[in-house]
Each structure stands twice: as C-alpha cells, then as structure tokens.
Amino acid sequence: xxxxxxxxxxxxxxxxxxxxxxxxxxxxxxxxxxxxxxxxxxxxxxxxxxxxxxxxxxxxxxxxxxxxxxxxxxxxxxxxxxxxxxxxxxxxxxxxxxxxxxxxxxxxxxxxxxxxxxxxxxxxxxxxxxxxxxxxxxxxxxxxxxxxxxxxxxxxxxxxxxxxxxxxx
Numbered sequence: 001x002x003x004x005x006x007x008x009x010x011x012x013x014x015x016x017x018x019x020x021x022x023x024x025x026x027x028x029x030x031x032x033x034x035x036x037x038x039x040x041x042x043x044x045x046x047x048x049x050x051x052x053x054x055x056x057x058x059x060x061x062x063x064x065x066x067x068x069x070x071x072x073x074x075x076x077x078x079x080x081x082x083x084x085x086x087x088x089x090x091x092x093x094x095x096x097x098x099x100x101x102x103x104x105x106x107x108x109x110x111x112x113x114x115x116x117x118x119x120x121x122x123x124x125x126x127x128x129x130x131x132x133x134x135x136x137x138x139x140x141x142x143x144x145x146x147x148x149x150x151x152x153x154x155x156x157x158x159x160x161x162x163x164x165x166x167x168x169x
Contacts, residue, residue, distance in 0.1 A: 019138075020109040020111050021138060023137070024159070025100040025135075027059075029096055029119050030096070030155075031151060032093055032152065037125075038124060042089070042093070042122060043089050044061070044119065045060065046120075055077050057104050059084055059098040061086050069122050070121075071127045073120050100117075102137060114134060114136050116133060121151075141158075144158070
C-alpha cells in the first residue's frame with residue numbers, strides 16, 4: 001500500500017510540477033482598419049506571454065522602420081524578434097497566421113500551464129489596440145474560436161500536443 005501511494009505521489013508530482021509537453025500552437029487573427037492617421041498602413045507584432053504576462057517569444061513582427069511604435073511589444077520583448085517572421089509595414093488589414101513550437105527564445109520547450117497569444121498593431125505614432133487570447137498548454141488538444149472584437153476578427157487558436165515528457169529541452 002505504501003509503495004502504491006508513493007507511486008501515485010510521484011506521478012502527480014511529475015504531472016503537476018514542471019512537465020513540458022511538446023506541441024504546436026496555430027493562431028489566426030484578422031485585423032480591422034481603425035481609421036487612424038496612416039490607415040490602412042500599419043505595423044503589427046504577435047507574441048507569446050505566460051499566464052503572469054511575462055514575455056516568452058515573438059512570433060511575428062511586420063514593422064521594418066516603425067518598430068518603436070509597437071510600444072507594448074517593445075516593452076515586453078525588448079525588441080527581441082529572434083526566430084520570428086519579420087517584414088515591412090503592412091499596407092492593408094488582412095488575416096495573419098502564426099505557429100509556435102512551444103519553445104522560448106533559448107529553444108527550450110516551455111512548461112505546461114497558462115499562456116496567451118498577444119496581437120498589437122498601430123496605424124499612428126501612438127499605442128495601438130491589443131488583443132490577448134489565453135489558453136492552457138498541457139497534454140490535451142485545444143481548439144478555440146474567441147469572440148469577434150471590434151478590431152480583431154476571425155480568431156482561432158489550436159494547440160496540438162505531442163507526447164508528454166518531464167524534460168524541458
């Protein structure tokens with residue numbers, strides 16, 4: 001009986017503390033023109049944060065010479081666009097699709113838990129709108145279709161886990 005309880009406790013500890021399930025997150029969002037100074041031209045950043053709002057990794061930045069106006073992304077990421085999709089200012093609002101391999105900027109698979117995909121765009125030299133889509137990364141697949149927002153529509157998020165492991169690299 002003692003060994004069974006010990007085995008249950010160890011199993012629970014491995015699942016609860018530090019499990020890092022490899023997988024892929026796919027996220028899609030369509031931005032909507034907000035009729036600001038340079039509209040429809042705009043710059044955009046999409047990145048991942050943990051449940052506490054800490055920066056994890058940039059997935060996309062299209063803002064070649066106007067990155068400084070992505071105030072929230074710059075504050076969180078310190079301008080880190082390593083391994084991100086990058087490009088110039090966008091001339092029209094359209095659907096953006098990104099994928100995340102559940103790794104941080106060092107290439108380490110992040111621990112299971114709460115995360116959010118954050119999208120920021122601006123069409124002027126001011127803070128633009130933000131949209132956050134939260135999800136829980138773990139051993140179960142997830143499909144979300146968040147509600148349409150005034151400046152962010154057609155959002156989908158899908159997490160497909162691979163096999164569970166206690167390793168983080």
